[in-house]
Amino acid sequence: MSRGHLLEGGLVVDGSGTVGRAEDVLLIDERIAAIGPDLRARHDLNGIACHDCRGLAVAPGFIDVHTHDDAIVLQQPDMLPKLSQGITTVIAGNCGISLLPWQTDDAPAPLNLLGRESFRHATFADYAKAFEQAQPALNTALLIGHTTLRFAAMRSLDRAARGDELEHMATLLDQCLADGAIGLSSGLFYEPAFAAPKEEVLRLAQVVARRGGVYATHLRSEMQAIIEALHEAGDTAFEAGVPLVISHHKCAGPANWGRTRETLPLIEQLAQRQALAMDVYPYTAGSTVLREDLVDGVIDVRVTWSDPHPEAEGRLLADIAADWGCSQQQACRRLQPGGACYFQMHEDDVARVVAHPLAMIGSDGLPHDRHPHPRLWGAFPRVLARYCREQQLFPLEQAVHKMSGLSARHFRLHQRGQLQAGWFADVVVFDPARVQDRASYEAPLAVSEGIHTVFVNGRLSYRGGELRALQRSGRLLRRHAAPSSRPPASSAQLAGSGTALAKR
Structure with missing residues (x-):
């Protein structure tokens, strides 16, 4: 087995958003050893596999910031739906739905989106042991779901948590964070969490803030009451002092089409006072x-x-x-x-959110669906093909940034998301002229085209056309607390979004 790989002559798009450049990238063991011109002449290539990347882009492995992959990484560790898109890291446990810390043989809705019989992990340590045994092909970071915590601590979920129940939830969450979970998610839209008042979520968000984690939320409403829901989420995170991620931002239902002209200015306003980002999937249908x-x-x-x-x-x-x-x-x-x-969204709203500078890309795929939404297999190539190459809403460098550097920064993934010497060697090589999603609503399991090779922690894990994981070298990524939240976005950083700041 080679000790490393030399990727020669590709267009290096490093994930920072800066203009790509023709250079070589040297991977040794699990790290990026060097980036620069003509590395062949300046390094010992004994035991190094060389790859001709001329005409291809070399980028950080994509980070899927919105997944429900908690269980599937254990059950189907090849993770071909994601690996074949160039994804090297997934953020699981979104929408208040996480596989832990609760055990049951018959999970109710919406927890059954992870599989009814998957809930066998009472602690993060239990999950970590199962992850190590499964050896998944992708890196995985876990959010802890508010809804799962409610099931673990409450007998009746049609009301606010009592004091003792809330403290039980806080204790469970704190232990998961101490063991390595990266934050909290909520899904106030779903019935088992809808009765939870802002104060209940705020108490848990304060636990996250003390541990240096993040808070991601499926808003209480993405329809008529979306403005109120955005204020609730923003105020909760701001009062707790925790970075906020707005999950799969959309304006759902025909009566709300076009309202991203209202929501995006409000999100920009919130981002000037607090650390904030959002994720989006590139389709007009949710699932x-x-x-x-x-x-x-x-x-x-x-x-x-x-x-x-x-x-x-x-x-x-x-x-x-x-x-x-x-x-x-x-x-x-x-x-x-x-x-x-x-099919709740209008294409103009989807494009407007995808192009926004605060938007990261997430698939929100549901791997346990028997006839899944095509986003499970095609979300990331679709952004590169439809919105970058065809519609030219943003350059290639910005597309890659939305899938890597921006995502790693907001979720505090240490030394990932950019191509930098000394950082972890999660890398995707793809053809910008050919990359294309093939999954459709009628045939959702089709593999995307144009993804050439994928490296996870320095090991060759996927080669286009070979429908299997070549090596499985993913890791369970644990919380890496930043010393403080990043500064709120400035007006200059948001320039070019085409929206003005909204008034409350």
């Missing part, structure tokens, strides 16, 4: 559990899984309802428990 309140008879709904009617998977809810001679909401009830893609 979650089947819920009648999301079925309005206007938008298309495509079933991704159904326990009582697996034959419905992949079909439009309207067609199923027509076959059954009932309303779409009645069909939705008959299909539960299940999941679906909801």
Whole structure:
């Protein structure tokens, strides 16, 4: 086995957002040893595998900041849906839904998005042991879900937590953070967390702040009440003193299309007083559990899984309802428990968020769906192909920054997210002219094109066309606390977003 790799002659796009340059990159063991011109002439290449990267881009391995991969990294450690996109690190435990610290043999919605029988880890240490045994191909960092904490500490979830219950949640969260979890997530949109007042989340966010973690939130509303929900999230994080990540920012439902013209200026305003970012997936459909309140008879709904009617998977809810001679909401009830893609967003809003300087890229893929949303296999190449190369909303360097350096900075991933000598050797080599997502709503499991090679911690882990992980060298990334939160974004940093600051 070679001790390293020399990537020669590629366009080095280092993840910082600066202009790419033609250079070589030398990987030795788990680190980037050198970056510069003509490294072959200046280094001993004994035991080094050389790769001709002329015509290709060499970039930091992509960081998927919004995943529900907690369980799948243990169950299917090759992680081909992500590795084949050039992803080398995933942030799991989003939307208040984490695999720990709770144990059950029959997880209810929305925890069942991670698989009903996956909840076997009462502590972070238990999960870390399982991770080591599975040896996944990708690096993984874990957020701890507020909803999971509620299930672990409360008998009834249709109310605010009592004092003793809240302190139990705080203790569980603090232990997970002490052992290496990187922060807290919430999903106030979902029924098991909707009754939680701001004060409940604030108490937990304060625990995160003391440990130097981050707080990511699926807002209480992404529809009519989105402005109020943004203020709630911003105030909670600001009062706690913790960096905020707004999950999969969108304006959902036809009545809200176009409102990113309101939400993005507000997010910019919040970012001037506190550390803040958001993530986005590049599609007009979201995906979650089947819920009648999301079925309005206007938008298309495509079933991704159904326990009582697996034959419905992949079909439009309207067609199923027509076959059954009932309303779409009645069909939705008959299909539960299940999941679906909801075509809730307008393309103009999606493009506006993807292009925003505070937006990171996350897939939000649901790997346990039997007919998943195509974002599971195609989100990152889709950004490079559709929004960067075809629509030219931003240059290649900015696209890579949204997928690597910006993500690592906001989630405090130590020495990752950029190509720098001495940093960890997570690297993707891809063809900017050819990279393309192939997954569709009809055929969601298609592998993307144009991803040439992927290195995880310095080891060659994926080669385009070989539908397997060549080596599995992922690590469980533990919290690396920064000495203080980064300064809030300045007006100059937000320049070019095309929006003015909003008034509350």
